[in-house]
Amino acid sequence: MRALLISALTLFLLTAACQSPHIEQEFAAGLEKIRGQYAPDASLALCNAEVRKNGRGWSLVGETTVPRAAAALRALADSLLHNTYTDSLSVLPAASLGDSNWAIVRVSVAHLRRASRHSSELIDQAIMGRVLRLLKKDGGWYLTQTPYGYIGWVNGKSLTRSDSAGVARWQQASLLRVNSFDALIYSQPDNTSLPVSDAVFNMRVRKVKSRGAWTKVALPDGRTGYIASSAVKPAHIYPRAGGRSITQTARRMLGVPYLWGGNSNKGNDCSGFTQNVFLAHGIQLPRDARQQALKGQPVDPGADFSRLRPGDLLFFGKPGKITHVGISLGGPRFIHQAGDVHINSFDPADSLYNPARRKAFQFARRILKDDQ
Template sequence: MKIQYVPVLSVFCLTLSVKSHGQSKLSDSAEYNKILHLAAQTIQQFIPDKRTAVFEVTRSSDPSPVYHVITTESDAQTLFTQLLVKHPIPHAKVTINLLPDSSVAGKVTGIVNLSVANLRVAPSNQAELATQVLLGTPLDLLQRTDGYYRVRTPEGYIAWVSETSVAPQSVSDLTHWQTGKKVIVTADFGHAYTQPDGQSLRVSDLVMGNILNVLDTAGDFVHVLYPDGRQGFVKSHSVRPFDTWLGTRHISAENVLKIAKSMMGLPYLWGGTSVKGVDCSGFTKTAFYMNGLIIPRDASQQVLAGKPIDILSVDTLDTEKAMQNLKPGDLLFFASGTGRPPDARITHVALYLGNGEFIHAAGRVQINSLLREAPNYGALDTRTLIAARRYIGQTDPALQPLDRHPFYTPKAEIDKK
């Protein structure tokens, strides 16, 4: 994608350029503030969630500052350009870079080649963990810099991942992966070996949800191909043919809660979405993913999807109403603090089990109760239950079946369904 250059120069350029250093600094600051103001207008209209859409403004150093805008949204690019024309800023030079850009060298898709890849909020190993993605997950490659890719996950989350964690793919490579024979790891943990022998050198570890291409079978092993070209042998009992597995996925409370309970005792990990460690929303995400449904990543995003379930009376949890209206598999959402203001920030999510109990990741994956008299009540003494949503049986663009997701299935196949 070409970088759009937007000149916002005026005939006063020469006059202003000979001002004192102090005046130049003041002028640069004023320009920057004006550009930030226009950026704020653009963000308000087209960037509702910075986790799923990007609009960034940076400034190069003096003496001739250039303002660099990076965005994933073409509508935001268009509006910001129009605002610059409508509100000209003398002397300002602005570039607008629409992602994906030329840094990815035409390969706008990649597939994760580690059992669990860490995505961070910035291109640095020291940056905060934002989320994780599993081996075999396709990603949009948006930008490459300093050994990292900025990527978009199947649920739309945008973050940075080390380039060693991802194998870039051409369009034909991705189609081959989508249509090829694959297996999914259904065991909690496993390994791939260099030979069809569990005593041979390991290629990598594996975790539940990993997806690999199949080359052949060899006795009690499946000969697999990694996205980066490595080969290995996986024990047959730890995997299932992907298409067969997907055909058996039915979003029912029993199935979702079966996966959830299989994660009992896993440690809490901020940003975690695998059996190596989960955060609260990574836990719910994994429970649904292993039943063929991709849901939003964070609790504050998950609460916006599905069908609202009434559990409050006068803005207070009505236990009797909750017990009557909730069904197993519903999601419970908690806010920090003890009040329930209309704009309360969602900070935690759990899955309802029934009979007042719920399962969630808090310190570890555990089961607690809404009922004060229950022996397992009180784990959320600093949080407040504020909302509930039902995903099971609901149609919502934010809830995406795996077999209809363009990252996993070619469009031609989706159109047939």
């Protein structure tokens, strides 16, 4: 009898060992389907999970920002493991953050990185006054999500952590938007006084009071200072989002240097440039060129590009893969970030003709409505 039990146990263990890779492979295949349905763009949503064999038991481990993806992952694990596993799957924001799972950018430009270290790739930037959702913490770093959905790691020293009530107070305050490319916030209403902070285009500060040529402002972390009144506008009032005004704003950035992942007037990449320009007119574009290419309405540029209007977005790359974006100035000329912000043309007779860009041009999209 004892020999029979040992043989049965041995057979069971061998069978389980043989099934383990099969279960893991089945789960991995199911995970890809779930990602495709609930988190197709990894820059906007996380969905990472696996099943692990631990001794005689199984565990479901991982994390996601999408509750419906979590439900689908658990259903997949149930179907493969018949509820005989430890559930260690978490839905972000992490419970350990408590109610304070929001933050406001407190420096002129905060860097979003791919991993929680300063040496990691810069993937985006968030400017002062931006509200970020906190997803989890790793040492002095927070995994954050921007208002347009982009996910990246930000050092905590760049942020003022808050709860939803604090965010509401900030958003409902008398906020000002910086409309200058070279402003500073001073400790006194005097441009020879010590600076409190630099200021970048489109960033937001809270108005305390105006003093003629100077306006006293408060930063998200409570610091106060003075900025030239001419450098700020009420945050909720934007210039008209017309083609001409869009291109005027774009021209103001001529010469701004290229920065991979950059998203401010200090330095930007191609889609950071277009995003900043449109944001100045109250239009929030997605972060990446491939994401911006899904917005607006398709435009037939015409054989000579004469049907393009100022403010149309132009997309470059190859079929099925967009790698670059620019802004039409109307007709064959366009402005874009490539090394620096400059103007090129699709017209071979134009001194600004760029044959490589003409060859790589894929299509145009119209973001602005006809009445704009």
